[in-house]
Amino acid sequence: MKISLLQQMYKDVLAGVPLARESHHYSSLINLCVEQPPEGDESCHQKPLPSPAGGSESHQDTDMSDVVAAADDLSNSFANMSSSFCPREVMLLQLTLIKMMLAKAQSQEIELHTRQQYCEIFVLLLKEAKIDSKLIHLLGCDDRLLSHMASQSLASLVYFQLKEEDALNARWLRSSLGALLGFPGSAGVPGCLRTLTAILKETLKDAPGAAAGVLKKLLAPLDAVLEGFYNAILLHHFDSHHYTSPYSEAANTLISFIDLLEALLASRMELELPLRCQRILFLKVSYVLNIINSSIPYVIKKKFILLLKKCVLYKSREDAKSGSLFLQTPSLCEDMLALSNAVLQVVNLSWLNQIPLSGKSSCFGSSEAAPGHDSQGASDQTVLRALSLVVLKALEFKIHNSATEAEIKGDFESSMCQLLMFWRSHGKPSPQSHPAVHPCEWLSLVFMEQDDDMWEAAKALLLIYLKFDRLQCDAADKPSQKEEESRKFLVHAGGYNPHCIFLFFLEKIAFDSTVLLDFLISSETCFLEYLVRYLKLLGKEWQQFVDVCTYFDSRHGTFRSVRPPHREERSCLSGESLPNAVCETEARSAMCSAPCHNCPVFTAQQGDNGAAAWNRSDSLTAADSAALLGALQSLVNYDSSEDSEVESDGKECLVNTKQSPSNNEGEVRRRETGCSCRDDDQNPRTSQVSPPKPKGCPASSCWTCMASSDKIAPLRVMLYKSTKCLEELQEAISRLQRRNLFPYNPSALLKLLSHVEKMSKSMNPQ
Known part of the structure; x- marks a missing residue:
């Protein structure tokens, strides 16, 4: 029976062993029993297919005249087939065999004799059975699985001919041109698009040099037609009833086209001069x-948005190898600027606020939320991050290619205003955050769940900040003090102050240096590039960083004046009196602490209505202060960490990490990540903020870490925590480097971290 012969052939091909019988036998065995279209007509019109039920009815409706004479014993195979297998299942197995044999014929792991035998079989299939016409015909069938398998097999066949014969399949090319040029009246467009996408993906698996030649032969005849199809399908009337369902034929065509655009984007790096x-x-x-x-279905909108995200994150092969930030290929730079200008133009017209973000679409494996999870009113955070990153990268490209600040200042402020409004509408403030979220905090709130996107966004804002700083330095006239203060205020109001962004992130990870170490080692994020650039900036703007840390202390109610607390002030606080104590602390901080003249956005000057309004909107109420102090209490208390292991010198302790690596190298990295333990009285960890202890604790031990000595005036909790986190990161990197466990040379990074440590210790010498 034919099914048993196909099954045996499948086992032989899978094992890569030589086939026992002659090539004609196997070409007849996998020849598709499909009625061929008239010669010259490969337009994928719907044709009758084998009945899903087995028996003689399928045989009577099938034209077997194209089967070769050497296989007469197989001509009536469908009629003799066991009733347990229908023609559809046989055809699916044949399509699987075609794709598998084409892959084996190109594999160097298969013996040369066996590969030559496979090639002979396909020569017979193409010349005598016209297998390419039959595969093209199957693209337009109603059976989705058959159509998909046919497109995959046809793609493998076309790619095989491009590699082995250095020629493009004429029948497939003629069929594709007819379908694309005839849109929207022609049938079979989705199958044509899927096949072309599959060919491109096969090509991208090759080495760069080989892929370039294949791509030119494949895309050059289709170049102009694809541009015309792009215009036709994207200018189509999408508000019609054809697009009400994501399962309609029109929606299927559009989804297939999005997949093709993604493949074209990926193939671009293979050519020095990309095609149109x-x-x-x-x-x-x-x-x-x-x-x-x-009004198209949300799933299509989401695919387009994620495609735009891939566009703004795209780097050419040269940029990816060198690690350079900005695009060096002229055509790619031109294209990125065109994309950025178009995106910013619609963003400034409130385009973001007109996009509804569905919450159900983000559920894994289903359109419905998991039991017990309330998604009513929730926004799709994946789309929120993607849209935000598209806008931020567009701003980065636009600003990087601008010569003067006047060219970009207005558009930048308008775009960032729209983006901040978008975040407030759809973002999810954390329970510990102040209800009136600081603009610079939104970045970590929106992107915290996606590491790679978060650091791309943070890097974009950092580069924007650096570009504005360079433009200001290059200006002929030195800005006045008032202009400088106004600029600092706008940096905070625009949500792109790099020091605020970094500190808010450190708060979100509880100042855990092991998290930073994981980001540095990971190859999936650009954190290394971001951190190096930020540390360089930190060396130049140390005082501004200190000012921002001071604001954080006052905002959280932890900033204290020079006067050490009285004994009754150091007594333990009960749960009922804690909120009032926090309010008192906040009020005392506002009255006693010296104004920060270097950071006008935090201390409003008289006559500056904008700054005054900013200061009022960012002040804390009693309930908010209590919530924020609760956030501080939730931070990791490193003072309570127990030494899990002592090394041979007895001076270093190992700390536990939050994440458990899944391999031996990660385990070694976890064990090596540590801090230096000192037994002297100058251990700086004794001045950390610790949560209030329960009732009954010794009075002298509570809150003494906030202001314990007249020698410290005043204590800078945020400054200490942030610099201590960087010091621990430096120690962990140094330890891994000494044992050759760090994946790259961190010398430059260690130098920058050492400089930060020196600046920190110069302020509070021990």
């Missing part, structure tokens, strides 16, 4: 922006 079809998404991105704002 590889650039069209950048040059005409306004079409995509309009579709996102139309």
Whole structure:
């Protein structure tokens, strides 16, 4: 029976062993029993297919005249087949065998004789059975699985001919051109798009040099047609009833086209001079922006948004290898600027606020939320982050290519204002956050659940800040003090102060240096590049960093004056009196602490209405202060960490990490990440903020860490915590480097961290 022969053939091909019988036998065995379209007509019109039920009915409706004479014993195979297998299952197995044999024929792990035998089989299939026409015909069938398998097999066949014969399959090319040019009236467009996408993915598996030649032969004949199809499908009327369901034919076509655009984007790096079809998404991105704002199903909007995110994160092969930040290829730089200008133009027209973010679409494996999870009113955080990153990267590209501050200042402020409004509408403030979230805090709140996106966004804002700083330094006229204070205020109000962003992030990770170490070792984020740039900036703007730390202390109610507390003030606080104590602390901080003249956004000057309003909106109420102090109490208390292991010198202790590595190298990294333990009386950890102890604790031990000596005036809790976190990171990196466990040379990074440590110790010498 045919099914048993196919099963045996499948086992032989899977094992890569030579086939026992002659090539004609196997070409007849995997030849598809599909009625061929008339010669010259490969337009994928729907044709009758084998009945899903087995028996003679399928045989009577099938034309077997194209089966070769050497396989007469197989001509009536469907009629003789066991009733347990239907023609559809046989055809699926044949399609699987075609794809598998094409892959084995190109594998160097298979013996040359066996590969040659596979090639002979496909020569017979192409010349005598016209297998390519049959696969093209199957693309348009109603059976989704058959259509998908046919597109995969056809893609493998076309790619195989490109590699082995250095020629593009004429029948497939003619069919594809006809389908694309005839849109929207032609049928079979989704199958055509899926096949082309699969061919591109097969090509991208090759080495760079080989892939470039194949791509040119594949895309050059389709270049102009694909651009025309782009215009036709994206200018189509998407508000019609054809797009009400994501399962409609029209929606299926659009989804297949999005997958093709993604493959074209990935293939772009293989060519030094990309084709027009590889650039069209950048040059005409306004079409995509309009579709996102139309009434198409949400799943299609989400795919387009995620595609735009890939565009703004795209780097050419040269940039990826060298690690350079900005794009050096002229065409890519031009395309990124075109995309950035289009995105910023619609953002300034309140485009973001017109996009509804569905909460159900983000559920894994289903469109419904898990039991017990309330998603009513929730926003799709994946789309929120993607849209935010698109806007931030667009701003970065635009500002990087601007010559003067006047060219970009207005557009930047408008775009950031729209983005902050977007975050407030859809973001999820943490329970520990102040209800009136500081603009610089939104970045960590929005991106905290996605590490790679968070550091891309933070890096973009850092580069924007550095660019504005360079433009100001290059200006002929030195800014006045009032202009400088106004600039500092706008930096905070715009949500891109790098020191605020970094400190808010450290708060979110409880000042855990092991988290930073994980980011540094990971190859999935750009944290290394971000941290190096930020530490360089920190060396230049140390005083501004100190000022921001001072504001954090006053904001959280931990900033104290020079006067040490009285004994009754150091007594333990009960749960009922804690909120009032925090309010008193906040009020005393506002009255007693000296104004921070270097940071006008935090201390409003008279006559500066904007700054005054900012200061009022950021002040704390009694309940908010209590909530914020609760956030401080939730931070990791390193004073309570027990020494898990003492090394041979007896001077170092190992601390537990939050994450458990899944391999031996990670385990070694976890055990080596540690801090220096000193037994002398000058251990700086004794001045850390610790949560209030329960009732009955010794009075002398409570809150003494806040102001324990007249020699410290005043205590800077945030400054200490942040610099201590960086010091622990430096020690961990040094320890890993000494034992050759760090994945790259961190000498430059250690030098920057050492400089920060020196600046910190110079303020409070021990």
